[in-house]
Structures are given as structure tokens and as C-alpha cells.
Amino acid sequence: MLTPLFFTGVKVSNYMQSSTTIRLVNLPILFDTLNIDDLPADIQSKISQIDACLPQTQCGLCEHPDGCLPYAAAIVLEGEPYNKCVPGGQPVTNAIAQIVDIDSYHSSMTQTTAPSQWPIDATSKRPTEVRAVIREDDCIGCTKCIPACPVDAIVGTGKHMHTIFTDLCTGCELCIAPCPVDCIDLVTIERELTAPERVAEQDDLRQRYHTHLRRVTEQLADSSNSKPVVSMVEAKLNNAASQSLSISEEQAKNTIAAAKIRTKIKKLEKQLSVRANDKKQAELEALQIELSQL
Ligand code: SF4
Ligand code: SF4
Numbered sequence: 029m030l031t032p033l034f035f036t037g038v039k040v041s042n043y044m045q046s047s048t049t050i051r052l053v054n055l056p057i058l059f060d061t062l063n064i065d066d067l068p069a070d071i072q073s074k075i076s077q078i079d080a081c082l083p084q085t086q087c088g089l090c091e092h093p094d095g096c097l098p099y100a101a102a103i104v105l106e107g108e109p110y111n112k113c114v115p116g117g118q119p120v121t122n123a124i125a126q127i128v129d130i131d132s133y134h135s136s137m138t139q140t141t142a143p144s145q146w147p148i149d150a151t152s153k154r155p156t157e158v159r160a161v162i163r164e165d166d167c168i169g170c171t172k173c174i175p176a177c178p179v180d181a182i183v184g185t186g187k188h189m190h191t192i193f194t195d196l197c198t199g200c201e202l203c204i205a206p207c208p209v210d211c212i213d214l215v216t217i218e219r220e221l222t223a224p225e226r227v228a229e230q231d232d233l234r235q236r237y238h239t240h241l242r243r244v245t246e247q248l249a250d251s252s253n254s255k256p257v258v259s260m261v262e263a264k265l266n267n268a269a270s271q272s273l274s275i276s277e278e279q280a281k282n283t284i285a286a287a288k289i290r291t292k293i294k295k296l297e298k299q300l301s302v303r304a305n306d307k308k309q310a311e312l313e314a315l316q317i318e319l320s321q322l
């Protein structure tokens with residue numbers, strides 16, 4: 029029987045149970061490396077319960093650029109700290125503590141969540157939510173933000189203005205770095221979700237992310253598609269596909285790190301081509317050295 033979980037005081041175990049059984053089946057290729065199918069049922073159940081608590085923002089702030097499920101697996105399989113989900117805030121940390129460390133939960137010794145750059149919302153006790161908005165007059169239609177979005181919330185075609193469906197945006201901020209002209213702003217939003225609404229939204233985001241991964245996998249497998257790898261997740265997927273799913277952790281980390289550095293370099297080069305700046309120039313040179321070492 030599942031331990032009841034509480035999100036800001038609301039019992040949600042029934043909602044979790046309804047979707048726990050389907051959460052770990054038919055996973056996209058990226059998650060094959062987790063080998064979840066081979067794990068004992070009780071371990072799978074724990075991973076699934078933790079994944080059910082996570083916001084499904086897929087932001088990578090927990091140091092898992094491939095999303096919430098790998099973080100849930102790392103907590104269970106590698107004993108990774110359970111307080112690293114930044115957008116989930118303290119309610120999510122407490123909920124995970126109830127699954128993995130029931131003694132500390134009952135003795136109120138739950139770990140403090142990693143801090144967010146956004147203030148804590150008084151009602152949800154989570155960091156204030158944000159949504160991305162494109163300043164359409166400044167958008168040059170380069171399409172670089174599209175593959176970075178884990179939930180396919182951005183639409184647009186080459187050389188035309190792009191738009192974000194605010195209702196679909198999770199505020200993961202992953203589209204900000206690839207934009208060469210810095211025309212994506214973040215705006216804070218205020219809303220109150222009931223526990224069932226939050227669970228339903230998370231289920232939907234999880235599905236959208238999996239759909240995104242499947243689509244990208246198909247694109248990567250299409251030899252006529254010469255599109256460069258641009259997002260961290262695509263880099264990791266590409267790696268997984270090219271190595272017949274036997275991904276090397278070291279290579280994946282390097283590929284991801286290199287992709288991140290290239291994005292930063294391009295952004296700095298673009299900014300420096302408009303206006304000289306000693307600090308940015310020094311940052312650019314340091315990144316170029318870092319990239320050559322990788
Ligand atoms: S929402 Fe972000 S920080 Fe939280 S588990 Fe998912 S990927 Fe990690
Ligand atoms: S539009 Fe940007 S901030 Fe919103 S979900 Fe997509 S990548 Fe994240």
C-alpha cells in the first residue's frame with residue numbers, strides 16, 4: 029500500500045495510485061538507459077511514486093538535464109539527495125522525504141530544498157512560477173528556441189516571428205540561453221492549484237515531454253535530416269541512439285557540457301559583435317579554452 033503523501037496539506041495518494049502503474053511503461057528511448065524494466069517491482073514503485081511528486085518542469089535544475097524521471101531514479105538507486113528539485117520547493121522535498129526517509133519526515137528533519145532565484149509563493153510554498161514570453165518585434169526567426177523546449181510550447185518557422193503558448197509553458201527557462209538576441213523574457217504568474225489539478229497537470233506535462241522525446245528521436249534517426257543538435261536533451265538522445273542505447277555517462281556529460289558551452293559562446297559572440305565589453309570578452313575566452321579542453 030502506498031504511503032499517503034501531502035502537498036501543502038492535501039492528501040493526494042489516490043491520484044498517484046491511479047497513474048502509478050502506467051507511469052513507467054512505454055518510456056521514450058532516452059530512458060532506456062535507466063533499465064527500469066529490469067528493476068524489482070518495489071524499486072520501480074518507489075521511483076514511480078517519487079516521479080509522481082515532481083513538477084515535471086523538466087528544467088534540469090536538479091542536475092539531471094534529461095528531466096524529472098532520471099532524478100527520481102537517482103534518488104532511489106544512487107541515494108542522491110532528495111532536496112534538489114528547485115521548482116518543486118519545500119512541499120516536493122517533504123513529499124519525497126515521506127517516501128524515502130520516513131523517519132526524518134516524522135521527526136521534522138526533512139532536508140531544506142535547494143534555493144530558487146524566484147521568491148517563495150506564500151500559498152503554494154513553492155518558488156513563484158514564471159512563463160516565457162517572446163518580444164516579437166525583436167525575434168529574428170532563427171528557430172533555435174524550438175528544440176530547447178521540452179514540452180513543445182514554442183511555434184514558428186524560419187525567418188518568421190516565433191510565439192510561445194503561455195498555457196503550455198512550464199517556465200523551465202531552457203529557451204533563454206539558445207536565443208541569440210535575448211528576446212525571451214520571463215514573467216511571473218500567480219495561480220492556485222488544488223492537489224488533483226496539480227497531479228493532472230504533471231501527468232499532462234510528463235506526456236508532452238515524452239512526446240517531445242519521441243519526435244526528436246525520430247528526427248535524429250532520419251538520415252535526411254541534417255539539423256544540428258542544439259539542445260542538451262537532443263545531444264543526449266543523439267548519443268544514446270548512435271551508441272545503440274549503451275550510453276557512456278562520461279561521454280554524455282561531455283557532450284552536454286560542450287553543447288552548453290557552444291550555446292554560451294555563440295551568445296557572447298553575438299553580443300560582442302554589437303558592443304565591446306571587456307568582461308564578456310574575458311568570459312568568452314575562458315569558455316573557448318574550456319571547450320577546447322572538452
Ligand atoms: S522539475 Fe526540474 S529540478 Fe525538479 S525534478 Fe524535474 S528536472 Fe529536476
Ligand atoms: S517556452 Fe521556454 S520556458 Fe516555456 S517551457 Fe518551453 S523552453 Fe521552457
Ligand code: SF4
Nearest residue numbers: 167168170171173207
Ligand atoms: S531563439 Fe530567439 S530569435 Fe530565435 S526564434 Fe526563438 S525567440 Fe526568435
